[in-house]
Each structure stands twice: as structure tokens, then as C-alpha cells.
Amino acid sequence: MIRYANESRFVQAVDCIVFGFDGETLKILLIQRGFEPEKGKWSLMGGFVKPNESLEQASTRILKQLTGLDGVYLEQMHTFGDPSRDPMERTISTAYFALIDIHKYEQQLNNDYHPEWFSVKRMPKLIFDQQEMVEMAQRSIRYKAALHPILFELLPKRFTLPQLQILYESVYNTTIDKRNFSKRVLATGLLIKQVEKDKSSSKRGAYYYHLNMQKYYANFQSFLNFIPNPTNLISQ
Amino acid sequence: MIRYANESRFVQAVDCIVFGFDGETLKILLIQRGFEPEKGKWSLMGGFVKPNESLEQASTRILKQLTGLDGVYLEQMHTFGDPSRDPMERTISTAYFALIDIHKYEQQLNNDYHPEWFSVKRMPKLIFDQQEMVEMAQRSIRYKAALHPILFELLPKRFTLPQLQILYESVYNTTIDKRNFSKRVLATGLLIKQVEKDKSSSKRGAYYYHLNMQKYYANFQSFLNFIPNPTNLISQ
DNA sequence: CCAAAAGTGTTCCGTTTACACCCATGT
DNA sequence: ACATGGGTGTAAACGGAACACTTTTGG
Incomplete structure (x- = not known):
């Protein structure tokens, strides 16, 4: 393949902020990261983009892997590209937010990643700039839900x-x-x-x-x- | 530097949709692309992200290079990552839209890139998926300007x-x-x-x-x- | 029978809309 | 003096906000 000479190439990630509602408070789904750096720490559901998939496909794939769910409301939010956001290597991450019916998800708890729900008010510290991603995602759904009926996606x-x-x-x-x-x-x-x-x-x-x-x-x-x-x- | 093993790396670009207003119609600024592929075709102002700059810095730098303007209203819009969007090599592009005072810009026409203003209603065909970017940018400013006073950025x-x-x-x-x-x-x-x-x-x-x-x-x-x-x- | 949550209507006020005439001035 | 574009006010309709009582029924 002919390529652009002299240009840098970076790892491309996607991170999903998954919201759910348990009848009382808004929650987000976190996993314990499975690899270095920051292995074992709580993090958003994320992964790397593969050569032949779009960003949407990558986020859908990762969401399916980690929650078992298909057909979820998913919206691209923002791309985070600070050169030092990932200490391992420069990584550009496109963040998506997802809204799911928490009860649909609960039937799916049989997976290897042990995700857990946390109230947005009482969350563990997250890795990298994911704290900022979560804050932006909260502002995004508040903004969008003030104008459009997206919160129905959280209900059965x-x-x-x-x-x-x-x-x-x-x-x-x-x-x-x-x-x-x-x-x-x-x-x-x-x-x-x-x-x-x-x-x-x-x-x-x-x-x-x-x-x-x-x-x-x-x-x-x-x-x-x-x-x-x-x-x-x-x-x- | 320690790196993620087995992950793919991609060229990361930014593209700017630059809006101006001449007193009659909304216009966007296009240049003739300076390199292959599609050299000489009309395109958005874009460029590649360098190893030590953020996406915001890259878009600001490119805007400055091509228009001579600093302190411009610039907002991240959407990231386009379809695997085949750039025929040369997989390239992920984060699109920004910019709103500038067209008259400030006109004093700066002394640059090498020969950008030109086109009415959004009568635009040449653009390369890759840039047509889609421009359409999304128009929807974005319509949406945002319905709620927030961004259009003042287009006026002197x-x-x-x-x-x-x-x-x-x-x-x-x-x-x-x-x-x-x-x-x-x-x-x-x-x-x-x-x-x-x-x-x-x-x-x-x-x-x-x-x-x-x-x-x-x-x-x-x-x-x-x-x-x-x-x-x-x-x-x- | 009573506690606890669900359901419903009206009045008031502020905002939005529709609409038309006078003003200033360069030619 | 007149053509051209700029500036302003009012009445009617509508939509949003404030507010309290009745209903249902399991225990």
C-alpha cells in the first residue's frame, strides 16, 4: 500500500461511558482494566480500533463484548488526543456514551470482565483522563436530554x-x-x-x-x- | 518507550470547516490540496497531527497556517474513522468547525495556499468524505446557533x-x-x-x-x- | 381506617406572535 | 418629493408555572 511519508501514526482507542438507571440514581458501568498500564484499576470500557473496523464498529464491538448487549443507544461524544494522556504510548481515544436498560443488562452478568455499576456520585478514581470523559458525558446527556427524549433508552x-x-x-x-x-x-x-x-x-x-x-x-x-x-x- | 504490542497505528488528521459571512450568504473556505492523492482538488483545510501536539493544537496550527488568523472560534465536531475514507492509507480525521469574521481574513490573503470562499449552496465537489463533513458542520452550526450566540463570531x-x-x-x-x-x-x-x-x-x-x-x-x-x-x- | 403513592384541573402570568405605520435622508 | 431601508408598539393567543385535593387499596 502506498502511504503518507513522514507522518506519525498513533494507536486509536474508543472508550464507552455506559449509563444505566436503577430506579433511584444514574449509574455508570466500570471494569477493572485487564492489562498494563494501570492493570486492575477501575476504568471505562474501552479497547483499540482494529485495521478494518470503523470507530462505530469498534465501540459497538467492545460494548457487546463487555455487556453482551446489541442495539444499544450509542453516540459519539468527543475525541481526546492530548499527547500525554496515556503514559504507555500516545493514544487517541474517541469517547462514546451509551444508554442502556440496566435490567436487560443484569441478565447478562455472566462474563469474564466483572463490570460493576457505580453511582455517578460515588465513583472510584479512574485512569488517565477518564474522569474528564465521565464528567463530559454527564454534561452531554444533561444537555441532550433537556432537548431530546434520550432518557427513555434507560427505561424498560x-x-x-x-x-x-x-x-x-x-x-x-x-x-x-x-x-x-x-x-x-x-x-x-x-x-x-x-x-x-x-x-x-x-x-x-x-x-x-x-x-x-x-x-x-x-x-x-x-x-x-x-x-x-x-x-x-x-x-x- | 514501552508500547502496546499487537495494536495497529493510524495516521491522525484534523480537518477544519471554516465558515464566514459576506453580508449575504454563508460561505466556507476551501483550498486546493497540495499533495497526493487528489492533489489540486478542492478540499477542506486539513493536516496531520504531529507527535507532540494535541488535536486542538493541530487544528489551531493548521488554521493559522492557512488563514493567518489566531484566536478563532473553533469547536470539535466529530471524528471520522471509516477504514476506507482515505484511499492512500487508513486515516482518522477529527473535524472541527471554525467561525471567522470574513473581513478580518480578507486582509490576510497573502499566503501560499490560495484559499477561496464558496457559498455553501454552490460548492465544488470535495475529496474523500469531506462533503459529509461539510453537511454535518452545517447541521451543527444550525443546531448550536439556535440555542447559543455563536453567529456573532461571524460578524465584525x-x-x-x-x-x-x-x-x-x-x-x-x-x-x-x-x-x-x-x-x-x-x-x-x-x-x-x-x-x-x-x-x-x-x-x-x-x-x-x-x-x-x-x-x-x-x-x-x-x-x-x-x-x-x-x-x-x-x-x- | 389509615398511610402512602397516584392521578388530575384551574388560574395567573409572562412570552410569543401577528401585524402596520412613521422616520430619516440622499438623490 | 420620493424612494429606500430603519426603527418602533400593541393586542391577542398561547404556553408555562404555581398550586391542593381526591382516589385507590394493602395492611
Whole structure:
């Protein structure tokens, strides 16, 4: 193959910030790194890009390896290329964030990498610049979720309005009036009410809802306002 | 240096989509590529990342080389890593978009690369996947400018309300009521009225304004609404 | 029967929209 | 004096925010 003369070549990595929601707080999935440097330390799920795969393919492959999950919401966030970010050798890393239904994942715990969920508020120190990646990922999902319905990716197929509200409240570390919240959410037409109720957290029970997938995909780019004054909350 | 064994290494590039505004339409700056492959074809301003510079430093350096400009608004957009995007050799490119005052630039035309401005509506074919980069960059600035005051970066230090409105109208390919536009813009407190007028486009003259830089930086993250129904316009 | 969570409606206020006329001035 | 572009105000509609009581039912 003809090649560019005199240019440097670097190792290319991808790192995935995997978010989940357990019904109370936002969590991220970490593994103990399997190789040097920093072997055994907690780290994001990452890996190197192979010669014949795109960055998207690499991140999808790594996510599948480590969680067993396919078809996950995955979005490229930012590429980190500081020359000294990896002490072993110059490595450029493209960070993706992923949003998964934590319960789907829990059925998959049979893997070699022993990933664990950590609350974003109580996380171990991470290697390299991964702390910065996680902070940026949190800002990214706060920003994006203020405008687009991505947080549904964190919920199971059927969910209740109180669950959805707790999710938004925990992502933005705020409280929302439930009357206004349900009005805003239902006004989008994104939700389809089911006849069954979830009785696990109250005697009366809360109706289950499904996402209207048609509208979800069709209006994904529209601006939402489930959250009052989002810009006051995004930068936290 | 200790290195990762068995991993592939790739050439890392940066490409800059440089936007300018000539008072009528949005333009981007292109050069004729100086080396093979595709030598002589129109292309974005790009270059390779050197061993001891970050991606930001590389893009800033390349922008400086090709336009002579420092202190330009520059934002990382997306990293393109398809294995076959560059036929010469696998190259991963991180694309940045830049917003510059086209008039500042015009004083700098004395350089070896002969860059030229093209209307985004009438552009030559670009090499590799750069067409896709430009389209994504247009979507990005439409998206970002619907919420944040980045378009001021395209204007000179002093500008008039009609100029600002034409800028927004051309970015979104729409028309806006001038009464409502000026109310919305002035309500942000971002503009400081000057005593002088611009008489170049009317007999009466239009007042010049300056940006209130304090507020500009302090409230940069706040959501604006200079444009009615932005999401209908972003995806064009 | 009571505690605990779910569900629902109204009023008020601020914001956005639609819309039209007068102003300044160079020719 | 008139053509050209610049500047401004108001009323109506809409959307967002604040706010409290009733319902259900397992224990």
C-alpha cells in the first residue's frame, strides 16, 4: 500500500461511558482494566480500533463484548488526543456514551470482565483522563436530554410516569411538580397508556406506559421541555 | 518507550470547516490540496497531527497556517474513522468547525495556499468524505446557533441589527419579522448600542452595536430563541 | 381506617406572535 | 418629493408555572 511519508501514526482507542438507571440514581458501568498500564484499576470500557473496523464498529464491538448487549443507544461524544494522556504510548481515544436498560443488562452478568455499576456520585478514581470523559458525558446527556427524549433508552419497555419523573429528577438533581411533568410528557404524544399497573411501589398502582416508537423516531430532533430552566441545571 | 504490542497505528488528521459571512450568504473556505492523492482538488483545510501536539493544537496550527488568523472560534465536531475514507492509507480525521469574521481574513490573503470562499449552496465537489463533513458542520452550526450566540463570531466588532438578521435568515434559509427579531435580540442584553450609524446600505443609516462581552461569555450556555421553531429548520 | 403513592384541573402570568405605520435622508 | 431601508408598539393567543385535593387499596 502506498502511504503518507513522514507522518506519525498513533494507536486509536474508543472508550464507552455506559449509563444505566436503577430506579433511584444514574449509574455508570466500570471494569477493572485487564492489562498494563494501570492493570486492575477501575476504568471505562474501552479497547483499540482494529485495521478494518470503523470507530462505530469498534465501540459497538467492545460494548457487546463487555455487556453482551446489541442495539444499544450509542453516540459519539468527543475525541481526546492530548499527547500525554496515556503514559504507555500516545493514544487517541474517541469517547462514546451509551444508554442502556440496566435490567436487560443484569441478565447478562455472566462474563469474564466483572463490570460493576457505580453511582455517578460515588465513583472510584479512574485512569488517565477518564474522569474528564465521565464528567463530559454527564454534561452531554444533561444537555441532550433537556432537548431530546434520550432518557427513555434507560427505561424498560414499559414504565410508569413516577419512574420517568424520578429519572429526570435524578439526572438533573432537581425536583419537578408532578402535575406539570405529566402534562408536558403526555402532551408530546410519545407515550401510550397501558391497562396494567405497576403495583410494586404503591397500593393503588401506577399505570404502565409504552413509548410510541413511531413518534419517538419521527420527532426525535424536536425540542422538548420536560425540564423547567434546563440551562441552570446542565452545567452542574 | 514501552508500547502496546499487537495494536495497529493510524495516521491522525484534523480537518477544519471554516465558515464566514459576506453580508449575504454563508460561505466556507476551501483550498486546493497540495499533495497526493487528489492533489489540486478542492478540499477542506486539513493536516496531520504531529507527535507532540494535541488535536486542538493541530487544528489551531493548521488554521493559522492557512488563514493567518489566531484566536478563532473553533469547536470539535466529530471524528471520522471509516477504514476506507482515505484511499492512500487508513486515516482518522477529527473535524472541527471554525467561525471567522470574513473581513478580518480578507486582509490576510497573502499566503501560499490560495484559499477561496464558496457559498455553501454552490460548492465544488470535495475529496474523500469531506462533503459529509461539510453537511454535518452545517447541521451543527444550525443546531448550536439556535440555542447559543455563536453567529456573532461571524460578524465584525460592530454590526447592525439588519446585518444580524440577514445572517440568521441566511443560516436558516428563512425570513423573520424584524420587529420581533429586534425585540428578542435586544431583550438578551447581549448588544450595546453605539452612537454611530452604518450608512452604507441606506440613507437613514442603521445603528451599530457591539457585543457585551461580559454577558456573552457569562450567558453563553443559556438557551436563546432568536429563531422561531428552530427544529423545523435545523435538518434542512 | 389509615398511610402512602397516584392521578388530575384551574388560574395567573409572562412570552410569543401577528401585524402596520412613521422616520430619516440622499438623490 | 420620493424612494429606500430603519426603527418602533400593541393586542391577542398561547404556553408555562404555581398550586391542593381526591382516589385507590394493602395492611
